[in-house]
Amino acid sequence: MANKLLEIKNLKVYFMQDGMELKAVDDISYYVNEGETLGIVGESGCGKSVSSMAILRLLDSPPAKYAGGEILFEGKDMLKISNDEMRKVRGNEISVIFQEPMTSLNPIKTVGAQIAEAMILHQGLSKKEAKTEVISLLKLVRIPNAERIVDEYPFTLSGGMCQRCMIALALACKPKLLIADEPTTALDVTIQAQVLQLMNELKSSINASIIFITHDLGVIAEMADRVLVMYAGKVVEVANVVDIFEQAKHPYTIGLIRSRPDLETDTGRLEVISGNVPDLNSKPSGCPFHPRCEKAGPRCGKEFPPEKVFSEGQIVACWLYSEGGVGNE
């Protein structure tokens, strides 16, 4: 049994808006093992980014509110440690790769200086030592002419190059956990493939755990060991990557997989999940997916189903698999 590097228990993150509590992340639990890549999928606004930004307390608070639960990283609760302790974790033990590489780098500082900053801070390197390190990091992420790029400003680089710099920045202090928040969404498809390939290659050499957030199932298939499916602030299914694609159990997961285009069988129109993602301020009661679910019964609108554990760690939260069923006659 592998060691759990990160364990999230009953995390609740709410946003306060006009005096209302929007439950962006509503009582979720999951863990990441050492050396494992956990993929988190879900539609926009399902809470996948919020739940991972909460790990480093990077959400602006207010409006965000950590309403409950624990985030245990190597046994320490990240929601309880002081700001000073938190800063020692950020960029050092846990680092983040953000979605928009072009805007995530400071436009008026050279990329080298921005990467070096983390090393100088956490590893106590001198400016000169840090620069040498930065150059070798840039080479590691396959940036050509690293010696020249180190002194370039972000606006002179392409999106793909900026994202490589962001990866270099994230790897600068050899973190134990890497949070990749849709790192390829803003890139075009060929660059996306290159960056994914790079990350896959680095995965083995850096020996870090990765939380890979995306709404692209194809990316998940390529990157993840285990997959967590989120819907409207809830975890609806967790399974190994193979099981997700071959024997998904939750109607939402099944719907997601069906709605992917298939290159081999030309079936004409893509299948869709009818309806829309619920707005956070008018979230359905019970299982939030029930208004869009073909198999929903009366019980689904009343309570959120308990987790049902299948073999090999496949966990599903759906009344279909729980005692009593969906409540049909």
Add this chain to the structure above:
Amino acid sequence: MRGFIIRRILQIIPVFFGILLLLFILMELSPGQPLSDLQDPRITAAHRERMLARFNLDLPVRQRFFNWIADAVRGDFGESITHRRPVSELITTALPATLTLSISAMLVSMLIGIPLGILSAVYKGKGIDTVFTIFAFIGISMPIFFFGVLLILIFSVNLGLTPVMGYGSPPPFGRNETLMQIWADRAWHLILPVSALGLSGAASYMRYTRASMLEVIHSDYIRTARAKGLKESRIIFRHAMRNALIPIITIMGLQLPGLFSGSAITEAVFGLPGLGGLLLQAVGGRNYPIIIGMMTIIAIVTLASALIAEILYAVADPRIKYD
């Protein structure tokens, strides 16, 4: 960069002559004229003809325009109709008071406004932000002639701490005093006008800085800086502030020309012998030589500040390069 500056200056020259031409045309089109019998009913038509001829104001506007340029190139900016003294002399006499007032006021407004704007943005929604925002609101809403008189009432009349008006104590002060004492006396006289002008300027700098800083604070790269584990102070001063101050350069470039003309009201309230008073008087009396002389200076300063702002942009922002 040097090539850019030279090219820019070459571009400025035709713009400058355009402004000058427009100025002559607008003055010709505007109603009223110097030595009108509205100003002095006793004036006779023959007398006015003679005076206009003496100042060459009877010539057609086209000719006056070229004459003025020809004279100006030789350093002759004409003679004031009412003062009977050269325009250049009148302007250089009034310049020191205006420059001292406006440069000190500009420094005061930047030194107060920018830090308060940054603090206000960092503590957005907290008590300190509310206090500063109210201060800025009052500063922007209160007209300077009211604020100035209020200051005089409080500090000069009620408390008796500062002089009511003037650019220095009247003679015999100054005959036996050292230069240091004269400057100290001048500073004492300028405290109120500089505060009045500087604080209202600070209010607008504060609002611009706050808005710019708020935008930067919520940008992605500030989140990246935070995710690196940097201290909040380093994030604000090293990452956010420099980005936030780039747009402030524009405000500075726009305010600079105002320094030469915009403090007219303050000068009037505090009885300072500056350019503002000279200009207002000249416009009222259609004193064409002075109006043209002053407008020339303002035009040159405006064009120069635009150039300075452009150069500062390139210094502050690596994304801007001129070649």
